[in-house]
Amino acid sequence: MCGIVGYVGEREALPIILDSLKRIEYRGYDSCGVFVLEDGEPKLHKDAGTIDHLKKNLSESEYKGKVAIGHTRWATHGAPSKKNAHPHLDGKGEIAVVHNGIIENYQLIKEELLSLGCKFVSETDTEVIPHLINLSLKKKALLKKVSSEKFDWQLKEAVREALACLNGSYAIIVAAKGFDGLIAARKESPLIIGVGDRENFIASDVPAVLEQTNRVIYLEEGDLAVVKKESIYIENGGAEVRREGRLIPWTIEDAEKGGYEHFMLKEIHEEPRAIMDTLRGHIAEDGINLGIDFKIEGGAKGRSILMVACGTSYYATLCGKQIIENLAKVPVQVELASEFNYSDFVLDGTNIIAMAITQSGETADTLMALKKAKRYGSKTVALTNVVGSSATRIADETIYMGAGPEIGVAATKSFVAQLVIFYLLGLSLAKMPESEFVGYLEELKRMPQIAQIVLDEANGDIQKHARYFSKYEHAFFIGRGVNLPIALEGALKLKEISYIHAEGYAAGELKHGPFALLTEDTPVVVILTHDNVYEKTLGNVKEIKARGAPVIAIAEEGDEEVEKYVDAVIRVPGTSAIFSPIPNTVALHLLAYWTAKERGCEIDKPRNLAKSVTVE
């Protein structure tokens, strides 16, 4: 969703704000804006389009000042346009607000404010906030009539009063004429403070501040902070609270492109490292250590696992279900978070471990599902990539994947890192002979090399296949068993970045309807690595070929048989069937990337999308 940033310190604020916004542009990129206080005097610049576009039309020398806020938008209320871009101002243009979230009751508030004579210029929900703050200040009749210390306090109180009127979710930063700091507050939307030396930073996400500092304070639900260059005051429910800073282990290089044309390509190339780091984080001398006490007995009467997730994380979770059930024989139920939230809860919550699988730890639907499971008495676990994210604060326990910051809107390395956690979880819950366990673990430890082989040896062929694949407008991705979710992921990745309509399907299901769509213009990508249903899938391929559709197979090195039946083959190294999702995923991520590149798409910023979806 939207990205918001703020700076207060001794340096020129604008370049810092623009750089920070650029670093979290993955949160939204349809319009943006900045508000700078030059010697306390406000200056606003905003427009539709990206940060680069904004910069082009902005003479930085005209926006001098040591306090500033900025916003990069993913539209919810009101089309992406200059007037709807943030920051939004009060009627006098003295109070500016950037906001991420949704104010559900804004229409009612707006009507009330209109009746009081407030003038609105945008169609957004956010614009009510600066008006409410101004009104609250006016009521006190204190604006500019008190000492600066009192004004700070009055402004903080006015923000608090304004927020008390709002239903919905928000992370906001407020700047105001005559105020030498910033006010930040959060409810159900993420917000962090980057702690510097005689300067402080506020942002939606850590990558925004990594260039400046590794020390970060995560604001908690309901926190309101007054941030100045040398002080950070935080209160919650009207009382001062202490929030410890954390050192973030990511480096700025982790969050930069490092010579790759796109973050997505860089992150695909980081898949071996993401697997390795995730393994390293959880394999100790004495075995697997996920840091969680699962205590699952298995079987219908014992505890079972409920997993909730969205998008790519959901597909990883579908794969995880099969991995855990296969290795540990523990039942796993997987639900789309957005559906789970409004369905009946018919399980005995107290007998369930509920896991939320979320790269960002901020996906609104997933957080809601986590809270729902908690309400029903389940023990809750977050599996996430982001230290201190909202999911970690809601869940009883957290398992971190070790993917490092993922910037590309299309999730890639976090997917394989999630799979690694599922292998580890399955093995740690398994009751199998030691030798079998060691065999699995050893093979799991080889997965970084397996992923690397795909990158080194299949990449060229995939680029070649992508050239003709990119000419089509529809495609199917099919697989079976543990590779059905991988087919779903392959299709999702392709559609979100190349805009080719792609459907993931169970290989055996095409004949139950979708066959009607097969023509010579509908390529089918089939996952054909060896497993107990290889022959069946090969049978499906023959049926598809008989209907004239071109077939690309992902098949193992040395499988010559497959050449007879398909039009093109992407080779991956052989593994045990249960580990085949790893090489197959890397291959499909590359196929999506090169196809989108061939079509000239905006790969890191696909249209209409945002990296983390913090609205329902």
Ligand code: M6R
């Ligand atoms: O941060 P999360 O894992 O909770 O995000 C869930 C989805 O929004 C995300 O996976 C989305 O589907 C990606 N754009 C897919 O590439």
